[in-house]
Amino acid sequence: MPDGADGADGDGERRPGGVAAGTAIVVAHGFTGSVDRPAVRRAARVLSRSAAVVTFSFRGHGRSGGLSTVGDREVLDLAAAVAWARSLGYRRVVTAGFSMGGSVVLRHAALYGAAYGARYEPAYGAANAGGARERAAAAVDADTPERRPTVGARRRCGERRWPHADTPEPWLAADARDCRTDAVAAVSAPARWYYRGTAPMRRLHWVVTRPVGRLVGRYGLRTRIHPRDWDPVPLSPVAAVPLIAPTPLLIVHGDRDPYFPLDHPRMLAAAGPSELWLEPGMGHAENAAGDALLGRLGDWLVRA
Template sequence: MTSESEGRCHSVDVSSITAGPLRAMLRTCDGVLVEALHEPRAARSEGEPGRRPEGGSGCSGCSGEHDGEDGEDRADGGGGADGADGDGERRPGGVAAGTAIVVAHGFTGSVDRPAVRRAARVLARSAAVVTFSFRGHGRSGGLSTVGDREVLDLAAAVAWARSLGYRRVVTAGFSMGGSVALRHAALYGAAYGGAARERSAAAVDAGAGAPERRPTADARRRRGERRRPYESAPEPWLAADARECRTDAVAAVSAPARWYYRGTAPMRRLHWVVTRPVGRLVGRYGLRTRIHPRDWDPVPLSPVAAVPLIAPTPLLIVHGDRDPYFPLDHPRMLAAAGPSELWLEPGMGHAENAVGDALLGRLGDWLVRA
């Protein structure tokens, strides 16, 4: 337990910021340690032309990394040669910071998996990148809840990126990480304020009963009742200030629209891994993923229910037409649920393993411009 207010995401202290990669262990709101890696924006190769954000200098919502008078991107983002920006604040890597992309990997991924490293390397051409391992994955502590409490892991990584001095922090999630990114954008956007918070509160009030009269989970199971939906038990961190944990734009790649989907063979195998004791042993020793043995209770807010709460935060949905896990009705459901941009990619399979460098480049550019 902590005396800090709920919803505030804290990371370990980092005494010095260097121009190279930086690893840290972040502590989430519920006390789980997750490993994270910050990598500065990659240096432009010789001869690569500078790119001006759409709309030119002074465009709305730009990252602050405008071109200089010579047509090349200004490495200091408008700051002085000593690595301070206009207000004298030090920034990561000795330069004034613009945008950081926080990457949320898929189930069984981690910071050091080759597909995650490749995605980070390509995205770093557009902006600085923060990668991390969800709980139960890699060197992070805890047990995987397969998309539920992982929202807290992403929130801690976003808060860490902001603590490093970045003016804009955006999120890109793949598969399970995509569902987490959608829920994170909705929950922390709602917690931070605005119309989204009012819509979230209305949704909670519509399904809420008196808390003291609700039966326990064991009592409901004995009576054969279904697990509570999210709306009847709002997440406790929604009531706290979440300014540092919010995202400025979100992209979900190969994300599911709804829970408990078993319509494809890969998803049936995944459910076996998650729900059966033998499957969880396979997950731990074969897939290097430690899975929580308990069912969700309450059932978390679904990705498709989260989408309407994300606006006005920019939202991009990316999905391949050859995804073996989730067919095209998933991205179409997500896109129809609220304001968003939808990219259906011909020939693309599933998540970070299937995303090509060209698409990652487009994705990074969209996140910086959004």
Template sequence: MSNGPAGHVARSTVRPNYETGRRGPIRTFLRSADGILIDSVYDPGAVVYGSAENPADAGRSPTRDLVFVVAHGFTGDVDRPHVRRVAGRLRAHGAVVTFSFRGHGRSGGRSTVGDKEVLDLAAAVEWARGLGHVRVATVGFSMGGSVVLRHAALHSGTVDAVVSVSAPARWYYRGTAPMRRLHWLVTRPEGRLVGRYGLRTRIHHRDWDPVPLSPAEAVPRIAPAPLLIVHGDRDGYFPLDHPRMLAEAAGDHGELWVEAGMGHAENAADDGLLSRIGRWAAVKAG
């Protein structure tokens, strides 16, 4: 692998289709700003041609317009069926970039559970821009939901819309049984072994130092980019005070959807919800 700046394409397994003027799927490794190789996939959006009813759409290239950059939850990766399903639904509204966070799947490094992962997302967003897309919407789930919030706050002006699904509002939450199990997985040597060999997730052994900006602290810095917060009323990890705290921090530039009967993250987000998220981003991203 060659060394390069953040977003550098280190390896590509599928070439752009220049003959048709549209890119086909591309799988590659990106390099984050701190040198971690990030397994990434680009899927072109479904082709939608202009019509007499919408002459302004005539001649628009879907591959150069809206792109979704999807940030998966903890223990996910780019090849997991639930991540591929999300990408498939969002493709109806634009192109999609998916990737595996550090320590997940075939990506390098070890997971810092939402801290340095901001650099992985930054590399994916830069790559999406480099492919010619003029509008970028980030969509994150659970841990990825916290990452899209912190990325938009710390990398102001790089995204046009942000969607955070099932995200925590604050760090070190242990108020539910699933979160207590997750803390055991992350903080205990035997837990990290389970993560590595049972969940294909390599977890860093070091504590955060310094503690990163929390999601609730990040939210006010996202404006003027539009923000959508989505949470299920049956989320077993984070109760409803988390999305409400995020929405309060967002003020007028944020929107909150509380989904009846929905559980946690990608597996709980049904196709109808994903389609609504896609339509929201297509409108709000400008």
């Protein structure tokens, strides 16, 4: 069960792959999703025609421990899942995120990527000096090899801090190369935080910010939400995009998305090097992504 890099208990699975045996696709679900939701399982099944697939539940979702921070500390859960995939021997690990998961894969690609890491290369390289020995010592739990990453993977991705105080998110690990992604696809992702321009997003904000709403989330949606506001506010998706290059980036959005209108994907695509797919007739996230789109998505992630 992939645990967050800060120790939050996780829940995840690996699905053996299709044609690209050396590639693993890590799937990041949307808010109120989980590894057991039918839409997530269907997405994993279709993507597995292209490559191996790792799915997991973010903190506070499904059987995972902890409390959801609605896209903030979830970047550590994704980083741990990516490191787990690398510990299993995959040469390429790529990420695909939906809605909240889309915002998480964008921030993850920026914060653990080449452009950002290079800014701190001397300290970064020194901190990684023992990484080869740590990777060699890492092993998947023998009793549940499909459902638990190593403790080493979690530690490499979040328990140590960046050595510079001026980083946007200083709780990230200094030793992060095993946590990086080789390509990233964000589906139905927001461009900016605190958006309330649609009725579904106003309802979501009520669930997240009100005590009664959080009770609805816990008992009605199987999602346990942290009661505190973000402090500090995490790097926004649109601010993350310029930091992702040279990692290949794909933005996918439906023209009938009831949560985020088309200015969101266009803003993301304009912020940095990327490919943009605007899908006619598509709604929101994994529930609306058809098998044909998921097949194209898997093929793009393998080729990118």
